[in-house]
Amino acid sequence: MIEILQEVTEWGKYPVANGIYHVNGAGHLVQHNDTVFKNPLKGFSKSRRKFVKIGERAEELPAGVITVQGSNGKVYYIDDGKCSCPGFKFRGNCKHTA
Numbered sequence: 477m478i479e480i481l482q483e484v485t486e487w488g489k490y491p492v493a494n495g496i497y498h499v500n501g502a503g504h505l506v507q508h509n510d511t512v513f514k515n516p517l518k519g520f521s522k523s524r525r526k527f528v529k530i531g532e533r534a535e536e537l538p539a540g541v542i543t544v545q546g547s548n549g550k551v552y553y554i555d556d557g558k559c560s561c562p563g564f565k566f567r568g569n570c571k572h573t574a
Contacts, residue, residue, distance in 0.1 A: 478506060480531040485524075497527070500535055501543075501551045502560045544572045 483494035498507035504516035537543070542554040552561040552572055563570040
């Protein structure tokens, strides 16, 4: 699922327009306001910012991508033998790709 988040960060004396962010299950930004990204942005960070979940929508996955549920309940994606779980990112292998 893609979470739709409204930023509610108060920036103090610096007026900054907060936006609406669409974040996929892997934590990557797929849309900001009306801009849909062709490739998800992996550098999206929620640190020091406040968000309110205002909705969610089904995620459209590319052909060949498989979803698996981890033991902690999180959903991971396997694409071309590579898993989006932390174990695969750290070690290069995991139980989901076995």
